[in-house]
Amino acid sequence: MTTYRTVRGMRDFLPADLAKRRFVEEKVRECFNFYGYDEVETPILESFDLISAKAGDEIRHRMYAFKDLGGRMIALRPEITPSIARVVANKLRTEVKPLKLGYIANCFRYDNPQMGRYREFWQAGFELFGSSHPVADAEVLAVNNELMRRLGFTDFSIKIGHVAILRQVFTDEGVAEADQNRLMELMDKQEHTKAYHLLSDLKVSDDCQATMKGLFKLRGTDWKNLLEKGRQLLQQKEGALAALDNLEAIIGFTRSLGVKTELFMDLGFARGLEYYTGMIFEVFVPGLGIALGGGGRYDHLVELFGGEPLPAVGCAPGIDRIALALEKKGLFPDQLTHVEKVLVVSIQKELLPKALELASNLRKQGVAAHNEVTGRSVGSALSYAGKKNYRYAVLVGSTELERQCVILRDMKAEAQREVPITNLFNEIAFR
Numbered sequence: 001m002t003t004y005r006t007v008r009g010m011r012d013f014l015p016a017d018l019a020k021r022r023f024v025e026e027k028v029r030e031c032f033n034f035y036g037y038d039e040v041e042t043p044i045l046e047s048f049d050l051i052s053a054k055a056g057d058e059i060r061h062r063m064y065a066f067k068d069l070g071g072r073m074i075a076l077r078p079e080i081t082p083s084i085a086r087v088v089a090n091k092l093r094t095e096v097k098p099l100k101l102g103y104i105a106n107c108f109r110y111d112n113p114q115m116g117r118y119r120e121f122w123q124a125g126f127e128l129f130g131s132s133h134p135v136a137d138a139e140v141l142a143v144n145n146e147l148m149r150r151l152g153f154t155d156f157s158i159k160i161g162h163v164a165i166l167r168q169v170f171t172d173e174g175v176a177e178a179d180q181n182r183l184m185e186l187m188d189k190q191e192h193t194k195a196y197h198l199l200s201d202l203k204v205s206d207d208c209q210a211t212m213k214g215l216f217k218l219r220g221t222d223w224k225n226l227l228e229k230g231r232q233l234l235q236q237k238e239g240a241l242a243a244l245d246n247l248e249a250i251i252g253f254t255r256s257l258g259v260k261t262e263l264f265m266d267l268g269f270a271r272g273l274e275y276y277t278g279m280i281f282e283v284f285v286p287g288l289g290i291a292l293g294g295g296g297r298y299d300h301l302v303e304l305f306g307g308e309p310l311p312a313v314g315c316a317p318g319i320d321r322i323a324l325a326l327e328k329k330g331l332f333p334d335q336l337t338h339v340e341k342v343l344v345v346s347i348q349k350e351l352l353p354k355a356l357e358l359a360s361n362l363r364k365q366g367v368a369a370h371n372e373v374t375g376r377s378v379g380s381a382l383s384y385a386g387k388k389n390y391r392y393a394v395l396v397g398s399t400e401l402e403r404q405c406v407i408l409r410d411m412k413a414e415a416q417r418e419v420p421i422t423n424l425f426n427e428i429a430f431r
Helices: 015-035 048-052 081-091 134-151 163-172 177-188 192-201 206-217 223-233 238-256 319-329 349-364 378-387 398-402 421-427
Strands: 045-047 065-067 073-076 099-108 120-129 157-162 262-266 279-284 293-297 312-317 342-346 369-371 392-396 405-410 415-420
Touching: 015 099, 015 120, 015 134, 015 319, 045 048, 045 081, 048 073, 048 081, 081 099, 081 120, 081 312, 120 134, 120 293, 120 319, 134 157, 134 238, 134 279, 134 293, 134 312, 157 163, 157 238, 163 177, 163 206, 163 238, 177 192, 192 206, 206 223, 223 238, 223 262, 238 279, 279 312, 342 349, 342 378, 349 369, 349 392, 349 398, 349 421, 378 392, 392 398, 398 405, 405 421, 415 421
Parallel strands: 157 262, 342 369, 342 392
Antiparallel strands: 045 073, 065 073, 099 120, 120 312, 157 279, 279 293, 293 312, 392 405, 405 415
16 A cells, blocks of 8 residues: 655644644734734746746746646746735735735745755745835834744844845946856855855956955944944945945834844845845844844835836745744743633433534534534543543533533543533633
């Protein structure tokens, strides 16, 4: 007999696993409400051209892409931001701005499965369209901070940088966009030696090489000092200095929003996605070694997909990684899946219709009342109720029914008493 297993990198979510994911999703939706993000949903399948437009080579090579029966090249979404930008470009272009959209969705990448990395994974997202003001960037950072606090994390940090600093240095040097993207991808992987070699191959000036080496060293938590050193390094580079000023303004507004979380500034920080144009960040907890989420500014994506020029900033908390971190830190509530419930059992077979009716009436009153549906003995039914953590069992017997009563058994106390049917709802303590 053939035993079938899940496809590698995919998972079955059993009740306890799904409860953990739902817990994270619930906290995300609380942040949607408190910060004014309207939830949307987009298709799992998108045009390959749309998804790959600014994905970066790493993601392009790891997409599940194929031709459908109509000969169209499509892909399972490896992330959600391009889909949201498409929606804004095509269906929400006349909406009043700023426009705030949120989502919770599964994504697919052909990655090597390992801790916190799966081929099907779940992301949340907060996307803000229509503001280039640094306070919009600060809000996205504040939303992430709020989410982490609501989840129960007290010890975490935010790594922050600004890709426009790097791109302006490259642009001033005449480095083509495609080569800039290759450099950014290497920097995202912390492969700085390879980035230096590529800079040499591109024959950039000694000044450019020295500037990049200097930026790679400017990292730490003393961000005020790092900003000052950055200004000294970037003298005469007006575009890069403007980006540095923008980063300082974002941090200032973030602090005004009450975010006291440690900021780890890295002026040589890059992310693999090609559409980022400004501030970027990732969220970390000690001891895990992988980002729980990240995001940044992307001002040209909506325009790329046929919309009007529209600045945007957003982020994507990783639900799977957050759940992993909560598990490792022992932060999940003790009773994620616990629902107080009642099992209704007929003592005599001929009373089964009455037991079904009684359970139905309890459900109408808001009680999680389940029927015993196998026809087993009362003893077996009570054993089942104990193993499945039922709070009460209601036993429907002929003798009690003559008095318009039932037996209410407290499964925790292992005690039972006779109660009138008309008072049964009031006798159930957890209602």
